[in-house]
Amino acid sequence: MKTVTLKIDDxxxxxxxxxxxxxxxxxxxxxxxxxISDDEYLRSVDGMVESIQEARKEPDHHGVTLDKLDW
Incomplete structure (x- = not known):
């Protein structure tokens, strides 16, 4: 079974x-x-904005490079 999300005109x-x-x-x-847009949705999740703001403060060297990500 599949799940599909649709945006349907009123x-x-x-x-x-x-x-x-x-x-x-x-x-x-x-x-x-x-x-609602992705931005509106993310802003509606409790603590999401604060989490993003905190993550922005982290130094780049604490991050993971693209070649290390497991896609």
């Missing part, structure tokens, strides 16, 4: 939800919310 949301209801066994709506 003008078609009712028609889109109507369509999805025809796939009762195949599709389950997990969450519905208003779209």
């Amino acid at each position: 003008g078609i949301i009712e028609k889109f939800l109507w369509l999805l209801k025809h796939f009762k066994n195949e599709i389950k709506i997990l969450d519905q919310s208003e779209y």
Whole structure:
């Protein structure tokens, strides 16, 4: 099973939800919310701004170079 996040225009949301209801066994709506930008989302997470500000204060030599990251 896959999870997909969509940004749907307000003008078609009712028609889109109507369509999805025809796939009762195949599709389950997990969450519905208003779209917010990544920046807005990160700012909404408790302590995130403070964490980023603290991380910016760390010296570069404490960081990890790209070749050391395990992607």
